[in-house]
Amino acid sequence: MKSISKVHLKLPKKFPKDLLKITIYKDQTALNNKNFSKIGNNHKDTLKKRPISSATRRLRKKIERQLSLSALIESAKSAKLQLPPKIIKDKAGAPMQTTNAVFSMSHSYPYGGAIVGKRNQILATGIDLQVIPQKIGKLERKILSPQERKSHSGKILKDSSKTLIKLFAAKEASFKAIYSLLAVRTFLKELQAHFIAPNFFLIKLPKTIAKKLGEKTKIRGYVKNHKNYILSVVWIKKTKTNAA
Numbered sequence: 001m002k003s004i005s006k007v008h009l010k011l012p013k014k015f016p017k018d019l020l021k022i023t024i025y026k027d028q029t030a031l032n033n034k035n036f037s038k039i040g041n042n043h044k045d046t047l048k049k050r051p052i053s054s055a056t057r058r059l060r061k062k063i064e065r066q067l068s069l070s071a072l073i074e075s076a077k078s079a080k081l082q083l084p085p086k087i088i089k090d091k092a093g094a095p096m097q098t099t100n101a102v103f104s105m106s107h108s109y110p111y112g113g114a115i116v117g118k119r120n121q122i123l124a125t126g127i128d129l130q131v132i133p134q135k136i137g138k139l140e141r142k143i144l145s146p147q148e149r150k151s152h153s154g155k156i157l158k159d160s161s162k163t164l165i166k167l168f169a170a171k172e173a174s175f176k177a178i179y180s181l182l183a184v185r186t187f188l189k190e191l192q193a194h195f196i197a198p199n200f201f202l203i204k205l206p207k208t209i210a211k212k213l214g215e216k217t218k219i220r221g222y223v224k225n226h227k228n229y230i231l232s233v234v235w236i237k238k239t240k241t242n243a244a
Helices: 044-049 054-078 137-143 146-158 162-182 207-213
Strands: 004-006 020-027 101-108 111-118 122-131 192-197 200-204 219-225 229-237
Touching (some): 004 054, 020 054, 020 122, 101 162, 111 229, 122 162, 162 229
Parallel strands (some): 101 122
Antiparallel strands (some): 020 111, 101 111, 122 229, 192 200, 219 229
16 A cells, blocks of 8 residues: 555553564545545544545545554564464454464554564453544443543543543453453453553453453553554563463
C-alpha cells in the first residue's frame, strides 16, 4: 500500500522492548479525502452524527485489515520471527497463535497496529488502538467496575472522557491477551486496571480467570495518549509456574 506510512513510536525505558516489538501504520488517504475524514469509530452514537456510505465503510474495513496485517509482518520481522503465510482465525474471528510467536493486532481508522513476542519468553500479549476524540461515555458502566467509576469519575468529567478511553483501551488489550491464552471471554468491567507508574498498569483479574492463569501470573500493561490516538499493550511473561 503506497498510501500508508509508519508511525514513529517513542517507548519509555521501562517498556520491555527486548521482548516485544510494536509497529503502527497510518493510512494517508484520510488526510486528502473528505469522505474518509468523516470516518470515526465503530460506536453507533458517533456513526449517527457522521453518516458514511456502506461502500466507504467497506473500503475502510479493508484498509484497516491491510494496515494491521502490514504492521504484524513488520513486527515479526523486527522480532526475527517467521509467521505462517496466512493468519488463521477461530470461530470468534480472533487470530490463532503460532508455534514460535505470540501476537495481537488492532485497528482504529486511520491507524492499524500489531505487537509480537517470542513464545518462549511471553505467554500472551494484546494491543488496542483507539482514535481520539471518541464518544464512548454511554459505555462507561460496561467498561468500569463500580470501584473504578468512583475513583475515576472526576478525571473522566475533567478531560472529556480521555481517561475512560485509556481504561477502555487497556482492558480491550487485556481481553485479547486472555482470550488468546484461554479462549475465555471476560466482561471489561471485571478487569480492573491499577496504575503502578505513569502509563504503566497491572490488571486485577476475576477469581475464575486468575485461577486458570495461576494466582501469581501478572498481566502488565502500558497505555499512552498520543496526539490523535491512544495505544495500549499488555503482556504476560512466561514463568516456571505458568509455563505448563
